[in-house]
Amino acid sequence: QKEVEQDPGPLSVPEGAIVSLNCTYSNSAFQYFMWYRQYSRKGPELLMYTYSSGNKEDGRFTAQVDKSSKYISLFIRDSQPSDSATYLCAMSRPSGYSTLTFGKGTMLLVSP
Amino acid sequence: DVKVTQSSRYLVKRTGEKVFLECVQDMDHENMFWYRQDPGLGLRLIYFSYDVKMKEKGDIPEGYSVSREKKERFSLILESASTNQTSMYLCASSLGGRGAGSPDTQYFGPGTRLTVL
Numbered sequence: 229q230k231e232v233e234q235d236p237g238p239l240s241v242p243e244g245a246i247v248s249l250n251c252t253y254s255n256s257a258f259q260y261f262m263w264y265r266q267y268s269r270k271g272p273e274l275l276m277y278t279y280s281s282g283n284k285e286d287g288r289f290t291a292q293v294d295k296s297s298k299y300i301s302l303f304i305r306d307s308q309p310s311d312s313a314t315y316l317c318a319m320s321r322p323s324g325y326s327t328l329t330f331g332k333g334t335m336l337l338v339s340p
Numbered sequence: 341d342v343k344v345t346q347s348s349r350y351l352v353k354r355t356g357e358k359v360f361l362e363c364v365q366d367m368d369h370e371n372m373f374w375y376r377q378d379p380g381l382g383l384r385l386i387y388f389s390y391d392v393k394m395k396e397k398g399d400i401p402e403g404y405s406v407s408r409e410k411k412e413r414f415s416l417i418l419e420s421a422s423t424n425q426t427s428m429y430l431c432a433s434s435l436g437g438r439g440a441g442s443p444d445t446q447y448f449g450p451g452t453r454l455t456v457l
Contacts, residue, residue, distance in 0.1 A: 260443035269450075271430055271432075327373075332380070
């Protein structure tokens with residue numbers, strides 16, 4: 229079993245839809261959970277992160293962590309064509325080197 | 341704003357050539373990373389460095405070496421390029437250490453798309 233699993237998509241939705249992107253993981257030592265967004269031909273950029281369990285909201289984006297199920301989600305409300313990108317989940321442990329374990333990324337396409 | 345720059349956006353090399361990929365960050369970050377990104381395989385860590393002249397192997401170090409002589413610069417070296425090293429190479433840096441409740445955010449460069457013929 230891979231440490232982090234993420235459906236590669238593509239996920240196609242119409243503009244205005246609510247999008248749900250998900251990752252599962254196997255290592256219970258992970259404490260930081262991040263979502264990176266990567267536009268075509270660009271490097272990934274951090275969208276938002278959560279520490280341990282719970283929800284975090286930032287504008288149209290909500291990150292959710294369920295540590296009991298080892299499951300994290302990113303919700304996008306009122307999706308826009310500009311949200312079309314690949315979304316990568318990433319996780320890290322609270323100590324040691326600052327390395328991240330990435331999911332493979334989900335490609336999201338939002339059509340006008 | 342953190343800026344991570346990579347020496348080339350696109351590079352074409354021949355099998356057996358020695359290839360240097362350079363990465364520079366301007367935020368005095370302690371940590372620097374090299375990844376490769378391939379369709380279906382995602383981001384894979386090749387090497388990282390947590391200090392000048394220090395390096396650690398990542399998940400796929402075979403066929404690569406690195407050099408960090410100055411804090412702001414981290415080089416990836418392909419000693420003898422092979423076709424299976426055709427990929428997108430991404431450099432990242434992070435501050436190092438972390439405050440309570442916040443991760444050590446990695447900032448990425450734009451990537452170098454390397455083609456080995």
